[in-house]
Amino acid sequence: MKTKKSFITVIEPGPGRQFVDLRELKEYRDLFLSFVTRQVKVLYAQTILGFSWALIKPLFQIVVFSVIFGKVAGVSSDGIPYILFSSVAIIPWTYMSQAMTESSESLVTGHAMLGKVYFPRLVFPLTPVLSRLVDFGISMIIILGVCLYYRVSPTWNLLLFPCLTIMMMAVPAGIGLWLSSLAIRFRDVKHAMPFIIQMLIYSAPIVYSASSISEQYRIFYSLNPIVGVIEGFRACLLGAPVPWVYIIPGAVTEIIIIVSGAFYFKRMERIFADVI
């Protein structure tokens, strides 16, 4: 009798495969997509303003920051109008902080499913990384509006936009891999998260300019991938010279975080259901 190619699963103790099983991820592509659509659809369910929230949240932050840091504190913005300066930073930052928070809580929120059905657990932390892109896309309207208002003309730097978006997505993906698998074991992560986000916003040139960091610390500063993303977006959208000194070290750190995060996640994966 001829049967289709047999499909054998072996279940053994121990961590099993140490790295991400790409073939399996592909197998579950439809599941991943339906998780992403679910997140998008559910996000603003039963709200009056719906997707306008994706505009309102960053808009308020831009206004507040422009008033406090731009006007009251008089933070230098390299000669760029402060609203313009802060909006190109706040919008990617809003994406990163939200995706990061959601991603690190994803396993805890999804624990009911974790104990009832199998699918690659990686789907959990990676879902917000994609679903939050919708918000990001919508809030690009703000940047477009501000750029039109200040008559910023597009430059060739815009071609970097896709690369920077990927780099931006890698930040919550890497952090999410680490924190989600830690959070399911130690709920401390949940309590630390708001605090971490607050610290991170000041670790990157969001309200201030990277040029205000003194030369000797710049090499450490550049290891933070958020710096590269923010400065990169500024250059890309506003036409300043591309800050490779920030982008390249940041990208290296990102790759390290993602690869190590994936290893850690895979190692912890098998005990998730036991430690919920």
Add this chain to the structure above:
Amino acid sequence: MDDRETAIKVQNLSKCYRIGLKENMHDSLLKNIISFIGNPVSNYRRHRSLYRFDDSIFEKDRCPSDIIWALRDVSFEVKKGEIVGIIGTNGAGKSTLLKILSRITGPTRGRAEIHGRISSLLEVGTGFHPELTGRENVYLNGTILGMKNKEINRKFDAIVDFSGVEKFIDTPVKRYSSGMKVRLAFSVAAHLEPDILLIDEVLAVGDAQFQKKCLNKMDAVRQQGRTVLFVSHNMQAVTRLCPRTVLLRGGAIHADGPSHKVVGYYMDSEKGTRAERLWPDPEDAPGDDIARLLAVRVRTENGKTADAVDIRKPVVIEMEYEVLEPGHALFAYFHLVNEEGLELFESFENDPEWRRRRRAAGRYTAAARIPGNFLAEGIFYVTPALRTQDPEVRRFRVDDAVAFQVIDSMDGDSARVDCAYDLGGVIRPLLKWETRFDPNGKKIPTDPQDMSV
């Protein structure tokens, strides 16, 4: 046994958990302060010990007392197309076994091999989101259970049709009644087509209607030649649907074999139902100075004591009693009660040879035959008793002394014919039916004379 291909092969599968770690309490303030400062460290250690085990757990005498073996050295093999029931009391390891096989959690030791695509149904409606519409949830739940979008597209109409909620398919699920939600969720699950299906106790939820659908679907799955592992507490369903049953006890396989045997054994050993009860010592025997009960048993037609009988076959209830004081007219009788405590009938000894006759002292055996195709499926309890006449005095009565199970194995010639679900009713007679058809559309009367059985 046969040369069919292997679907599931489990070898020495074991899983342990650590439970109930004791909190350390100190009786002095200083010690408490020290332990409070060291708390994060000890918290971390304690947490780690939940899933890190050293080799000592494998040695009988060194195994720490807080280790619980949910499964211990379980080995079995399931062939393609087999339907296997898994039974056992709570905590016997049934769910742990399914969780390991469906890869939700890993084993501590041992190995399992699964040949073919596997889907597990540990609950219905996993991942249902209240804010999403019925349609969206069908896709979400379907992909979670391992279907592809293409496959759901193809089956969508059938799924909605089966669920009976087509009018509300574009309404958010939070507006559904709980019954509608379960129906929709189950209908997604019912359209899964894996090679191997693991089902855990899903039949325990939902109303009778829903359970009917589940059981009928299970039977359909059986006919499609899929492999199924079915965990259940519903012994009737297990014997009906699964030819083979595995009994787990304390994490190990206690019995594995034909369902009616294993289920009978389980009823016997865990629930204390037995087919025979003897009182060899006349001093302990129920009764008084006039008559005593020596034995009561359930037998099949051919005389074997049996705790499980085929629904189509008669059951014999046999009582042995001793008359100690001669000269009394008497009769033995019994009550038959079903699982719900409903009394089906009382039956009295009526052999004309002994009716109203004064009896000599000595041993008597009285047997009553309950015809086949009369009792419904389930467990029945027999309460034997005896009365003397003139004046009527009860001499003994032993409540639920013996029990037996009636099994309907779904061969098509019992009263249930081809219905897989739980039938209602306390009796299940096999009535003669006659169906006539006239191609000209005229009514043809059936002939009552012809219908005598």
